[in-house]
Amino acid sequence: MPVNYTVPAPDQLLPIAGVRLGVAEAGIRKKDRRDLCVFVLEPGTTVAGVFTQNRFCAAPVQLCRQRLVAGEEIRALVINTGNANAGTGEPGRRLAEESCVALAAMLGIAPAQVLPFSTGVILEPLPLERLVAGLPAALADLKTDNWHAAAHAIMTTDTVAKAASRELTVNGKSVRISGISKGAGMIKPNMATMLGFLATDAGIARPLLEKLVKEVADLSFNCITVDGDTSTNDSFLMLASGQAGVHFASESDAGWAEVKAALTAVAVELAQAIVRDGEGATKFITVAVEGGKTREECRLVAYAIGHSPLVKTAFFASDPNLGRILAAVGYAGIADLDVDGVKVWLASGADSVLVAEQGGRAPAYQEADGARIMQAAEITVRVDLGRGVASAQVYTCDFSYDYVKINADYRS
């Protein structure tokens, strides 16, 4: 049961002109579930992506990277669940390539214009024949108004499909954004991975989009953690079709700030949905660290808190266990941190309580205040390091019995 999240209804997800989606049941791993999704992009659509830093990156990730670096004009995406094509070596790369060859032939484009994405069981060969056999049905299903189905077709152990849309007026034109994501742990090597696809009908020049995708990921998909593990297949792709009649080539272009903010907001929503659906999650936690010398040191502290099993079990227990939070701040890795300058608040909505300062419990802090906030389903841990002006946020969930149950019992 996700924390405060349900997927928007189909009619709340906006079609993006120039981006058609089709889904099918290819039976790649299980029967009777949508497990294949194809994106077909009009010519002129720009594409940029960021991918897992895991050295065991999957075959499709390797192909995506090559094609984007080579500057290919991407015209289609093929996404399968049920098999991650990871840990499969050179044969895996050939199978990923052949899935692109098959889709390219059906669309009359070059194989290098197709990007492949896979998620599911690893260390197993991709069932290429079933995937290819499913492509005609996915192509027959192509339409711009298909984000809801696509969000479902990329699910693995997700308990809920994840999608978001937004519309804004920029330079007198309507600009639309739609996106989908999947993932429930940061990694499940059997049913791997975080995937995110974000499309807009604004036009964005490739160099600008390549810079944007890193900045957006840094504020969204790179700020979430369920269990600290990084998958072999993590991918986040942004698509800009240009069909809305507004085009951006530079950060100084009029309207760019609004479009960038809206794209970032949708990406944050999609990333947070993954945490809200985190394995066993019962609470959604924002760790907001400010007052650092650099963003990087703020991230260190935020991740130390967000990764600590002791902090996360305390949230599950609604226990305002300050010691665990302070200890995580202390071991995060800032060698010259003056703990006497650190302040910590617990907050839920407008209810905010200073819990620690000057190296220990805040004098005015009452345990009842902490206990009240810890009962909430959405909690913010705010930390002021008291040594600068940088900040960073991390989104995470609590750590419950069900996390262990899901990950100990799970074997697909």
Next chain:
Amino acid sequence: MPVNYTVPAPDQLLPIAGVRLGVAEAGIRKKDRRDLCVFVLEPGTTVAGVFTQNRFCAAPVQLCRQRLVAGEEIRALVINTGNANAGTGEPGRRLAEESCVALAAMLGIAPAQVLPFSTGVILEPLPLERLVAGLPAALADLKTDNWHAAAHAIMTTDTVAKAASRELTVNGKSVRISGISKGAGMIKPNMATMLGFLATDAGIARPLLEKLVKEVADLSFNCITVDGDTSTNDSFLMLASGQAGVHFASESDAGWAEVKAALTAVAVELAQAIVRDGEGATKFITVAVEGGKTREECRLVAYAIGHSPLVKTAFFASDPNLGRILAAVGYAGIADLDVDGVKVWLASGADSVLVAEQGGRAPAYQEADGARIMQAAEITVRVDLGRGVASAQVYTCDFSYDYVKINADYRS
């Protein structure tokens, strides 16, 4: 229930001439439990220690560091459980100092010759009066043959006391080593911490002991992880009384290698006992990484595997989930790792199986072999990075329902 560990019987723990121990029930936090332990050292005993890197280090840790850096001749240790005196700021430092003043007055030594250690609830003032009131009983109990009682007196949430001894003949003399440790999670800020005390009747010059304590810690207490958290109070102290009639001033001295090896072995045993008693542990896991360019990169990989909640829940489930191990190797942080050169084995005793090579599952690997090994209570994950000759080991335990239960329900 610890994994394959029971504390040795009292007569298996060897007295160390020059090191007397006394315990008492001071009622610092709970009634009817030994919670106070005093070490009294003969003049000439050398002392060296390593302490937590946590910036929120506790008041007694700060005092210990100061006194050891200042080169004080340490003559006594005072150790309490039930209160960690951490997150207590300047008042906490004064209370720690006053506990030393009280013990020093009773012993006729200077306060700076006493090292204080505390473990227990944090963010609460140290109940100094009760501690001081318990000192006469602890001093009345002083004897060299008291390691078993001392091991019990430093326990907090440990389910078993931890102690070890060894005797060897060096340069024609009998040399004895005894030690105790405590800890069950790497940190429990309410009932904090790992403590280790290791004494020998060999004489070891202070500079040599200071170098040794770092090396020994690096191979023992710094190689264990239960949940990746680092406590505010972690301390490891080595004492050398010199009463055995053998003295070492240099690493080239005859017999030093044997003494060093024996001290290291006892420290490893004490450190491993903490993991065996890890919260909720049902299995003891050794992660042995070899073939690295540096020891540091081997440690990175070993800790990535040893910290991964996904790997640890798979061990709990006896699931030979290779993907989770490979993924942890991949995200450990070696940027130029060639995954095709990585090999992974699972082993239990002499039963060893190559499970992964060349970026994926080993061709000859049968899941039944992995499943058989995963049933064992003691399992080794061996990783060859295939790029050098360095190695490192990390000891950890699995991650069970009970870990969450202990840490979610626990509030002292």
